[in-house]
Amino acid sequence: MEPDGVVARALVMSDVAALAGVSHQTVSRVINGHPNVAPHTRERVERAIAELGYRPNIAARALVTGSTRTIGLVTVKINQYGPAQTMLGLENAARAAGYSLSVSILDDATAAAMREAVDTFVAQRVDGIVALSTYDDAAEALRALDPPVPLVAVQVGGAEDRPAVGVEQEAGARLATGHLLALGHRTVHHVSGPADSQEARGRMEGWRSELLSVGAPVPECLPGDWTPAAGHAAGRRLAARIRAGEDVTAVFLANDQMALGLLAALHEEGLDVPGDVSVVGFDDLPEAPYFTPPLTTVRQDFAELGRRGVQLVLARMKGESLHPDPVPPDLVVRSSTGPARAQA
Template identity: 50%
Template sequence: MTEDDKARSATIFDVARLAGVSHQTVSRVLNDMPNVRPGTRLRVEDAIKQLRYVPSPAARAMVTRRSRMIGLITTGSADFGPGSTALHFNETARDARYAVITAGLLEANAANVRAAAELLVRQNVEAIVLIVQQRSAVEGLGGFDLGVPVVAIASEDRGPAHRVWLDQYGGARAAVDHLVALGHRDIRLIAGPSESMDAAERSRGWFGALAAHGLVSREPLVGDWTPASGYAHGRTLAADGATAVFVANDQMALGLMRALAEAGLSVPHDVSVVGFDDIPEAEYFAPPLTTVRQDFVRLGREAMEAVLAVLGEPGSAERADDARVAAGTELVVRGSTAPPRAGAAGPAAAGGGGTAVVAGQTTSADEQDRSTQARV
């Protein structure tokens, strides 16, 4: 009999006999229940390892009335941010001994999200996590009783009571503040899709920073996150006369830089460019891209921590409320920004290919300026 055969054939009663305890004690150890002496717990854990025992999920659910499964709804996007967040959410769930069932949606509208949520509930998940940017998708579960808690990774308060997010607004403000400090006064925006909550917060941060500096905001150009849309808008901006562009993600910034180069304009000497996300390729752009770094690792982990808190898991961090910022952002200064050719009115940052990390704006800036901002 192979080792795999032994693992498949071992039962809870085999573990109990080897450890010298009852099968009820083994069940309590498997399900992290109290009232098990440390020495007894250690013997049971050693027996589990020796027998390579894998408990049946169905049997565990019958004993605990819990499935230890979490539902995850994503857009199925290949974008770096959502993909990284989902990956680290899954890792944190596994560390907490939860399994994750993922429903990937090509089109994350309200109807599709509801259908996916109902399907996950029928799989006996204990909670559902949403990683979607579309406003209507999150709103689709607002006030919709699924019988399990829902945690949304969402920049806006649009539905489920439990929410975590990264500070998109503060990151955008830091990007524009950097360009203003270099001396730029005409700072354009290539925004993300209007239905995206992240895009709306980045646009609001751009508008808020310009207003705080007394600068005029011109009509944003709206892209769809792809390099192609950045390229299309770049061809327009090449003849526009702006000295700086804040781009709502790095992929669109790549397309913009290609269009500017084809028009004979130099980045950063003719036009400075700041992106958002800090994708792995950003430092290898030509020139390396100044961008806003988001902590997707922490965001994924915080989402699972929120789930554990909502489910009342022992040892989970207590939450003072149902929504929290998972982390701020960092402005990573590289070679795509410099003072405008006419000279800088403010303090200039060093150019070249080096990298400097500057702390991004936090929600305190948001609170100071929210009353004066209009959503773009």
């Protein structure tokens, strides 16, 4: 505790240098993520920073280095699992690279809202901007922007004019559909995501392509909106078709939340999963292993997506041309899928 009338002096970089037994320049290199610092020296400096509770003066550092060590993220509709997990993956990867993430969440993906968010980030002197653009309006807005800092797109479902990284949505849908066909199902029905979602269209295209590749019938797609309510409505419709004698034995849904609703509807209609109908989702929610029955689904590696997104924007900051490969999905097989029922 300071004596009366004495104001505690703010910690400065030289305090860290004195405690760590290194130069002021070495502390600066550690704070700014410079690679030319010996591991044991870096550890000593980081220990001194933690012991003192030192916080770098970002504004002052920006004046000296021209860098705020901050990446801006602009995203839309963060209430869905995929975008939320992508944001967490980006934040973790940015922190690991020595950057902080400043987030702007848009209510609507209009060009005006996207432009305002990017302009605000530029005014805050961020070093680069990542846009999570899974919807058509957001992607269209991005194409019209040309900010003075690197701007990259993450988790896109279609072709982009600017540097981008995402998960292979079509490949994931083909894994899901192919798994069901391999179990002997004559065809696979599909419950899609929203029409303006690039990811949803990628998954629909993968489903359709896999069916066509083996000459299987392509049923009419049932529209959805990512919610359990949409999956429940689709389940009621499919159950009615089954009662009418239609051959419905396998369903691939564009996300796990809709699969949850569909499972509930099938149970209410007295249909067994997977005895009567096999079900596959997409995303691998943390709750998916605890659905009734546990859900077969396509897993997206959001941590790896975040790492590649940050890697891409850092490369652009350095003026490097980097083209990261899409993140491959994985099929997680659980007990919601099984062999097609024998025909009467």
